[in-house]
Amino acid sequence: MGKISLEKEKPLSEKRKDYVLMGLGNICRGDDGIGSFIAQNFRSDDWLVLDCGTTPENFTSLVKKAQPKYLVIVDAAQMNLEPGEFRVILPEKIDKxxxxxxxxxxxxxxxxxxxxxxxxxxxxxxxxxxxxFQRTSKRLQDSARKIIEILNVKKFQELKELS
Structure with a gap:
């Protein structure tokens, strides 16, 4: 017979997680909401998933509590690529x-x-x-599925860097 625990289980947001996903964007502006779209559609017990919308700073305490090995942030970015293409953006290129x-x-x-x-x-x-007031485009929804697959199996090396 199993043990009965009177200890209150910590909410998911207070447990340490090795992987945290922050989805950013404004869902009222079409493809700008792609980060939120990914967060809303990503399911994994290994990850703490945060749909941050346009105020990611409101979620920093959860990242601090989780102290992850990997923090993945997803957002729309003007990179002069074909719509739906995605890249890892290095810190020195973010503002550009x-x-x-x-x-x-x-x-x-x-x-x-x-x-x-x-x-x-x-x-x-x-x-x-x-x-x-546009929905996320089909092209970006397809890209979102690819990103979700990569994140689910944690094959970060499959993500191309922006050159």
Whole structure:
């Protein structure tokens, strides 16, 4: 017979996780919401998944508690690629390619999170359309599925870097 525990289990947000996903973006602006779209569709017990919308700074305490080995941040980025293509953006290139639909610059945000994550991977996805009140395009939804597959099996080496 199993043991009965009177100890209250910690909520998922308070447990240490080796992998944290932060999805960023404005779901009311078409493909700008792709990071949130990925967070909403990603399921894994190994990951703490955060749909941060346009205020990722509101989720820093959860990253601090988790102290992950890998923090993956996904957002739309203007990189002059074909819509739906995605790349890892290195820290020194963030300000050059990033859309600023967030309250603080992502370079500052990432340097702040660097204290609590062993490795930060920023994935940018080239948007197709970013008009107001549009759904995420089919092309980006297909890319989102590919990213989710890569993250589920933790094959980060399959992610190409932006040159």
């Amino acid at each position: 390619f990033y859309l600023t639909t967030h309250n603080i610059p992502l370079s500052l945000f990432i340097s702040y999170l660097d204290k609590w994550a062993e490795k930060i991977i920023l994935i940018g996805i080239q948007p197709e359309r970013m008009e107001g």
